Amino acid sequence: MVKIPPAYKNxxxxxxxxxxxxAHRYDLLNTVLSFNRDKYWRRFAVGQTGLKAGGYGLDVCCGTGMLAIELARAAGPEGRVVGVDFCRNMLERARENIGRTxxxxRIQLVEGNAVNLPFADNTFDCATIGFALRNVPDIRRTIQEMARVVRPGGRVVSLELSKPGAPLFKQLYYLYFDHLVPLLGRLGIGFDGPYSYLPNSLKDFPHQREIRDLFAAVGLAGARYYELTGGIVTVHVGTVV
Structure with missing residues (x-):
């Protein structure tokens, strides 16, 4: 279980x-720690949204904007994308990243919270969340909020770290994740803490089958998931009815 240091309320x-x-090292470390697979994972996730040229997409917990950029690419010149995040430092990095594209x-950045999205019902053609569902205070509420702001027929898509099933690969993966990731993270940002939280957050996170069941429980139709790269990440998809 993730232990919250006494300095923080929750x-x-x-x-x-x-x-x-x-925030200043997030993108570099994502690429290094994923062996550059993060780009493929984002492309695959956006492919599952069904977002078409001229569409209107939302990226929840947009962080440094990389998934929002991928959505904007799919939406084309006539499309629009909104990225929402509660961390100003991440939004500042997102503005820098988007400015280089x-x-x-066509991308608007908004400060807001995943469990209380500042948008009206049935606003977007799709909603995504990338590598953040395990970090929100209420997973079910976040999925519900994403479904609320998407129009009927649109999709809710989550790209998240997950738990591999193959025994040998699973052992190797957790060896890397539990020991090398915190070390590389410490080298990348210069201090302990954040990248030790990462493996602990995954251990607490429900299995991909349980997340699929949550998608279905909040009313999303056709809830399903795709395991990528041996199951170290999973893309969940559900359609708003």
């Missing part, structure tokens, strides 16, 4: 502090 405050501290005029 998980939400702790997670905010973590991501505020690592041709999509600056």
């Amino acid at each position: 998980k939400e405050e702790y997670v905010h502090a973590i991501f505020s501290s690592i 041709p999509y600056g005029d």
